[in-house]
Amino acid sequence: MQNRLRHSLLAWPEQEVSLKEGNFACYVRGNSKLLAELEPDQLNDREKTGIACDIIEALLHLQLSQQALPHFSLEHILINEQLQIQLLGQHASLHQDETQQKRNTCQTGQILHWLYSGQTAAGQPLQTLRPDLDTELAKACQVLLDEEQHNKDRVRSVLAQLQDWLLRQQHSSLNGGQQDNTLKQLLERMRHSRDFPALSQAISAINHIGNADRERLQVLADIILKDPSLTSKLLKVVNSANFNHFGGTVSTISRAIVILGFNTIRNLALTLLLFEHMNNHDHARDVYDITIKALFCGLLARQLAFHFGSRDAEEMLICGMFQQLGELLCAFYFHEEHLRIQQRCQQGGDPEQVAREILGTSRSTLAAETTRRWNFPEHFTQSLLPLPSGPVRQPHGSNERLRMFGNLANELTQALSGPDHALLGNVQGILIRYERALTCDFDILQSIISRTQHDFTDYLQSWKGEHASSKQTQTLRSISLTHRPHADPVETNTMPQHTLSTEVVDKLSNGIQDVTSALVGTQQLQDVLRMILEIMHDSVGFDHVMLCTRDPKQNIILGRFGIGDKINILIKHFRINPEQLDNTFSIALERNVDVFIDDAQAPAIANHIPRWYQQLNLAQTFIIFPLVLEKRKIGFLYGDKKQAHSLPLRPDELNLLKTLRNQALLAIRQKQS
Known part of the structure; x- marks a missing residue:
């Protein structure tokens, strides 16, 4: 059997049996049924779109792993009572090529066509069968069906389109009809409380400061200084152990903004404004x-x-x-209703549902609408x-x-x-x-x-x-x-958890301070990046560390310079095509996620390690920190150890390494500005 993928959307064969007709894989059906046995007209379009998103996500996972299923159809998908799906067919998975990828994509479009219409795609067009169907859903289905539009990104873009549609539908349903009137009444009650307007004015003023405002630091400082209590509280927090990593005492708001950054002080001010108001x-x-x-x-x-x-x-x-804003607002401005909600919840009621019954809207919707009126960005209110x-x-x-x-x-x-x-x-x-x-x-x-x-x-x-x-x-x-309860072991590719090494943390922390000083000095970009590699090598004990960056002429990622025995051999062979998502390095860069490989020879991992890397036999454990600026894939920082399972990184150490990566990005940004 080929390597199986660990993913909740892909079913695992329970066993394999051989009969006269051939070999068969046995899957546990349980309480699930085949998607073909589902009655689509019993579902609404939001439920259908949720199923569609799951199917497409499973397809993407297969594609990123360079695998395809020979049969991608209604008869090869299980669905349970909670409308959660699993694909069957891992026992017969194929190595994906362009033809098979196109076939699976079109088969997915056929499944979506059936979900939304109840009929196969060989019949009438979807919009003829379902004239009431949202145009956006019909177009997404057509994109998957259209073989002429085939390209490697269309599956990902359709998934994003369907997820966005679901998000808008949820927001629309939360803010429609009678609930909208209830919200207006609640917000009006809050507006007429004795000092809510002053709180709103202060929060709105902070949120009005734009990123393009050249004087935004001074504007933020002026708003904070108008409130002596806020000023005192904020400076107290800034000088606490959570923030005071730079030495000395911060005695002015302006200095706090310069040292910790506009966004950090802005967020602290917003939080203190709200919670101090509530607690007084x-x-x-x-x-x-x-x-x-x-x-x-x-x-x-x-x-x-x-x-x-x-x-x-x-x-x-x-x-x-x-x-927790919705619950705070409810407890503070609608105290009697809050007590009733608490009582019902103690009896086993769902907080959101109980709030809708008593207030006429959920507490989360109250929070979102309040932040919208406080001029928070839309993505924040949606969160x-x-x-x-x-x-x-x-x-x-x-x-x-x-x-x-x-x-x-x-x-x-x-x-x-x-x-x-x-x-x-x-x-x-x-x-x-x-x-x-x-x-x-x-x-x-x-x-x-x-x-x-x-x-x-x-x-x-x-x-x-x-x-x-x-x-x-x-x-x-x-x-x-x-x-904790006993659970069956699950194969995961996670960061290892070992005993904290104070020495490593101290070395990394000191190194970060050195880089910070270099960033405000006159050092060249290459010198700063070499300093970061030296800190990684000396603090953690990597066998090799290396900087890899894109060659714009060839559109490949090349090893540039590094530290370690035989590093020149490693640099010479490092040539990664970021467009070929068949290896760990390209996938890390494409997804902009840090990747830790504890054993490059593990069966589930080996297929994703380039052959040239395996043949070098220099390292079995390595870590990749992508360098991505505003969606531009610049390259990555790399560190390794010879033996598998030999890199005992604690979360504390990992966070400091990520800080070094962020400093590398800052140095690159400064050079380009």
Whole structure:
């Protein structure tokens, strides 16, 4: 049998049997049925489009792995009662070529045609069969069916188009009819409270500062300085352990903005404005626990972003915090309704559904509409809406990634602050829900939670001058997933978790400070990049480190310079075509994700390692940090070790290595500006 792919959308044969007629693979059907047995007219177009997205995502996964299925049809797709699908046929998967890729793509279009119309594509056109079908859905189906339009990107673009359509439909359904009138009434009640207008004016003023504003640093400083309490709180947080990595005390807002950056101070100001406002009023005691939960959720979202390589960690922080905004607004401005919602939820009710019944709208919709009126960007307001139930799909672009991390942090925070007896079961359910989008297990998650708890304690001390003053605070500071349920081992390609090496962290931290000094000096770009490679090599103990960049004339990625024994041999052979997504290096660059290979000879990995790399036999463990600026694929930083499983990187060390990569990007940006 060929190498099987680990993916929740691809079914695994339970066993293989040989009969007189030939060899057969046996799949477990369980409570699922074949897609061909489904009655499409019993589903609405949103449900059909969700199924279509899953089918296309499975097809993309096969294509990126250079595999194809000989039969891509209704009879080779299982679907369960939750409308979750799995493809059959891994036992007979083929090596993908252009002809087979085109065939699978067209077969996918035929499946979509049947989903939306209930009839095969050989009959009448889809728009004739379904004149009421959204034109965008009909066009997406036609793109897959049209063999003349075949190109390698059309499947990906159709998936993005369908996902965008689903997102717009969800937003539309949340803001229609009677609910819209209810929202207007709620927002009007808030507007007439005694100081909500002042809060709104301050938040809106900060959000009005544009990126193109040449004086934006001074404008932000002026807005903050108008509020002495905000100024004092912000400087206290800036000088806390969470931010004070640069030495010395920051005594002015202007210096804080210069050192930490406009976006960091902007996000801190927005957060402090909101939460200090909430905690200094009549219902402060009732909203305190929500505020604490919001703080933890924001810090957790940021740590998730750090771990999984997102570049928008500070925006993730505020997105995570504002996940609790709806509950905060409800508790503060609609206190009686809030108490009724709490009572119903304690009896087992779903918070969003109960809120709709009592308020006339969900708390997440109230939060999104409030931030929209505060002039937050649209992608931010959308990130506050809950993801649809069921498995979470791979995010398409930074906006969807923001929403996914915010929702994940919120769901985990609710589980961590809930009853102890349900903790592990709830967390395991969350990990299963997000397994398509993220590779994560209990060990990785516990490490992320532990770092969040450390930040949480520091924040409470710097922000409120306290260690623990409520049961909620104590729970979130001490909760652990150490005693977890037994689970079958799952093959994952995750960063290894080993004992923390203080020496490595210290060396990396000192190196980052040296690079920071170099960036504000007069050093040449090549000197800064060499410095970064030396820090990687000396701190972590890589056998080889190397910078690889694109040659614009040949459109290939070449090894440029590096450190290590026989490095010249490695540099000479490093020639990666970024358009050929048949190897780990090209895939890392295409997806702009950091990749760690613990054993290049592992069966599930070896097919994705270029033959020339294997023949060199210089390293079995390596890591790739892509260098991508505004979607421009510049190259990557590379580090390796000779033996498999010999690179014990802790998350702390990994985050510092990512910081070095970001400094390399900053140096390149400065050179190009």
